[in-house]
Amino acid sequence: MSRALLPSAPAARVRTLVEAEAARAGRCVLYWMTASRRTRNHFGLQHALARAAELGKPLLVLEALRLDYRWASARHHAFVLQGMADNRAACAAAGVAYHGYVEPERGAGRGLFAALARQAALVVADDARIFFLPNALERARQLCPVRLEAVDSAGLLPFRATAQLFPTAYAFRRHLQRALPEALGQLPVEEPLAAVASGTQAELPADVARRWPAASPELLAAAPAELARLALDGTVAPVATGGAMRGGERAARAALAEFVALRLARYAEERGEPASDAASGLSPWLHYGQLGVHEVLRAVGRSEAWTPARLGSERRGFKQGFWNLSASAEAFLDELVTWRELGLNRCAHQPDYARFQTLPDWARATLHKHAADARPVVYTQAELEAAATHDPLWNAAQRQLVREGRIHNYLRMLWGKKVLEWSATPEQAWETLIELNNRWALDGRDPNSYSGIAWCFGRFDRPWGPERPIFGTVRYMSSANTARKLDVAPYLARYASEAALTAPRSGATPADRPPSAPSPAGRSASRPRPRPKA
Numbered sequence: 001m002s003r004a005l006l007p008s009a010p011a012a013r014v015r016t017l018v019e020a021e022a023a024r025a026g027r028c029v030l031y032w033m034t035a036s037r038r039t040r041n042h043f044g045l046q047h048a049l050a051r052a053a054e055l056g057k058p059l060l061v062l063e064a065l066r067l068d069y070r071w072a073s074a075r076h077h078a079f080v081l082q083g084m085a086d087n088r089a090a091c092a093a094a095g096v097a098y099h100g101y102v103e104p105e106r107g108a109g110r111g112l113f114a115a116l117a118r119q120a121a122l123v124v125a126d127d128a129r130i131f132f133l134p135n136a137l138e139r140a141r142q143l144c145p146v147r148l149e150a151v152d153s154a155g156l157l158p159f160r161a162t163a164q165l166f167p168t169a170y171a172f173r174r175h176l177q178r179a180l181p182e183a184l185g186q187l188p189v190e191e192p193l194a195a196v197a198s199g200t201q202a203e204l205p206a207d208v209a210r211r212w213p214a215a216s217p218e219l220l221a222a223a224p225a226e227l228a229r230l231a232l233d234g235t236v237a238p239v240a241t242g243g244a245m246r247g248g249e250r251a252a253r254a255a256l257a258e259f260v261a262l263r264l265a266r267y268a269e270e271r272g273e274p275a276s277d278a279a280s281g282l283s284p285w286l287h288y289g290q291l292g293v294h295e296v297l298r299a300v301g302r303s304e305a306w307t308p309a310r311l312g313s314e315r316r317g318f319k320q321g322f323w324n325l326s327a328s329a330e331a332f333l334d335e336l337v338t339w340r341e342l343g344l345n346r347c348a349h350q351p352d353y354a355r356f357q358t359l360p361d362w363a364r365a366t367l368h369k370h371a372a373d374a375r376p377v378v379y380t381q382a383e384l385e386a387a388a389t390h391d392p393l394w395n396a397a398q399r400q401l402v403r404e405g406r407i408h409n410y411l412r413m414l415w416g417k418k419v420l421e422w423s424a425t426p427e428q429a430w431e432t433l434i435e436l437n438n439r440w441a442l443d444g445r446d447p448n449s450y451s452g453i454a455w456c457f458g459r460f461d462r463p464w465g466p467e468r469p470i471f472g473t474v475r476y477m478s479s480a481n482t483a484r485k486l487d488v489a490p491y492l493a494r495y496a497s498e499a500a501l502t503a504p505r506s507g508a509t510p511a512d513r514p515p516s517a518p519s520p521a522g523r524s525a526s527r528p529r530p531r532p533k534a
Contacts, residue, residue: 003352005054006195009047009151010186012158015127017141018148022055026121026146028097028202029055032113033063034136035128036153036289037083037137038249039090039193041298044151046192048124051149057121060092060202064101064109064223065215069132071438071445073236075405078222079247079442083290085220086248094193097202102215104232114143119205126289127152129159129348131445155341156293167360168460169430173334174317180337184308188294222247239405245284245442256296260303268328272410273490279409280332284442287449296336300329315377336441343447344462353450356430356457363458366472367426373469379422381432387497393479393488394418396495398436403495405442410486416456417477421470430457476503 008014031048045061052059065080084100091098099116103109117123117140125137126152127150141148145491152158161179166172189195219226222238239245259280270278285291301307310324319334320327347353357364379389387395387402397411407415416433423429433453438444455461456474482488 001040004052006189006192008050009043009153009188010158013127013152014047015044015150015152016147017125017137017150018123018144018146019172020147022051023143023146024055024121026057027119028052028058028060028121029328030116030120030123031059031061031393032123032125032140033061033087035126035130035133037063037080037087038252038290038292039087040191040249040253041292041295042192043153043188044124044126046189047149047151049192049196051122051124056357058115058200058202059096059196060120060204061087061096061098062101062113062116062488063087063098064105064112065103066109067231068106069101071233071236072231073233073439074227075236075238075440075442077230078227078233078238079245079284080246080288081220081222082251083249083288084215085217086250086290088220090193090249094196095198096193097195097204099212100206100215100220101212102219102230102324104230109212112208113140115205115208117144117146117148120146121259123148124148125150128154129344129351130447132147133388135349144365149407153188153289153292155344156297156337157341159344162345163349165346166342168319168462169338169342172345173319173338174315176338176341177315177317177322179521181308181311184311187298188292190293190295190298196228233439239403239442242380243404247284247288247290247303249285249290249505252282252291255282255285256280256291256299260299263321263331264300264303265326265328268331271331271485274408274411275487280336281406283446283448284405286444287443293336293340297333299357300325309314338449343449343451346451347447353447354434356427359454359459362463363461363474366463366467366474367457370468370470370472371425375422375424375470377422378424381435384419384422384432385436389422391418391479393483395497396488396492401436401440405440407441408491411482411491412452412480413456414477414482416453417475418479420456420474426457 029048029052033044036042036044048059063076063084065084081102088098088100094454096340101109101112123144123146125140125148127137128134137150152160157179162175188323208404216226228234259282263278263280266276266278270276282291282296286293304325306325312322312324314321320330323330323333324331326481350358352358371409377390383389384398387398389395393411394415397407397415401407418432420426420429423432430453433456437449437453441449443449451460456475461475464475465473
């Protein structure tokens with residue numbers, strides 16, 4: 001199966017969900033690709049290949065895409081489909097059997113996993129603690145008749161390396177700095193498929209191929225006509241920004257290479273400026289697992305001739321100095337590693353992470369204390385989705401989200417804070433932000449996305465004075481202050497209104513508007529506010 005025997009995934013990354021000996025009579029080792037949808041720097045695929053070689057069995061990769069997930073849309077589907085096309089091509093070039101299945105209608109894929117598992121010697125799956133994936137894995141455990149091993153490929157630090165929750169990024173960074181050196185001593189093989197030797201390929205059983213046929217090349221290319229046949233939300237269309245936002249491993253690697261070569265050096269100084277392109281833009285590929293954090297770390301490290309041996313000796317949670325890299329690289333890795341893996345930690349160990357009730361006690365208390373405060377205006381979710389507010393800067397951020405599936409990082413925080421200010425209750429604001437983000441953002445439903453939303457309500461933060469209406473001691477942000485600190489004019493021009501979006505409506509006090517904003521006219525700021533729910 002392999003030219004050189006690949007190492008299995010580190011023990012800290014592997015969970016055995018079905019305890020059984022490998023079935024020697026099985027036709028193959030089945031790898032069920034669900035969360036880490038890539039072929040490089042991938043502990044799950046590496047582990048499956050290693051187990052297949054150990055058992056003398058061919059490997060079959062199953063990558064399926066269902067229709068009944070929440071927020072299913074042409075945008076999310078297209079990104080995943082394009083990644084499936086890359087994975088199919090990579091497996092074909094390596095001589096590894098790959099079955100890419102896309103449900104033509106809801107529920108049509110039911111039974112596929114069980115049918116393949118019955119004929120396998122052993123099953124390897126992705127271990128993920130986000131969205132519907134934990135439930136899917138539990139269902140697989142119930143259906144699997146052979147040994148089932150789940151592998152965590154999400155972060156630099158295995159999520160099983162700690163079971164505690166961290167209240168702040170500083171607290172988590174201290175833990176991370178102490179635990180990472182050992183984890184970085186066990187990096188994934190960069191190209192596990194390169195170790196595959198020519199030999200017998202796994203064959204898809206004929207009855208399986210008939211009932212669950214492989215997706216066509218046209219469907220994997222996310223052709224509009226093919227997407228239109230599926231029961232998807234077509235109003236959330238694929239991002240139309242050319243190849244730059246195409247899904248898949250090839251586009252991810254190209255975006256990573258471009259960022260490291262052209263923009264990383266400017267990251268520390270410019271990432272907060274809306275008019276700058278210094279941000280990496282890698283979050284969609286990281287979210288879908290089409291790019292792994294180990295590959296990003298390796299690319300950044302190679303740009304500065306860095307190895308893990310250069311890690312600093314300080315383990316006190318400081319942002320700078322741990323990696324012993326340039327200021328820009330350190331700043332980027334703090335976002336990529338500390339903040340991203342803080343979100344992974346939260347989702348892994350707090351299954352109800354998406355509920356308002358999981359916010360810190362102090363944050364819920366202060367928000368509830370001010371829940372009955374008069375709002376300057378209350379917008380409906382439909383008005384917000386249409387960027388129909390009185391605030392030009394907020395509208396621009398929402399338009400970027402709708403058009404590109406992302407918001408500039410700094411403005412994303414402002415975007416969330418203003419929804420809290422413009423909602424009848426903090427709970428309603430929470431639900432609205434989750435809905436808008438997960439429906440439109442290509443990195444929606446990601447642990448990092450939930451971290452960003454929850455931060456707007458006080459998670460991973462501390463109380464801030466003075467106490468304010470609506471916010472209490474939760475950190476406050478305003479469009480006016482943002483416009484004073486940052487050059488927002490180019491951003492406002494780029495994401496100006498268009499015919500598809502309704503005209504802005506008024507309702508704010510003058511102090512809340514960016515200095516360059518036109519004076520609002522129309523609806524009064526004293527518009528009646530719905531009573532908070534009990």
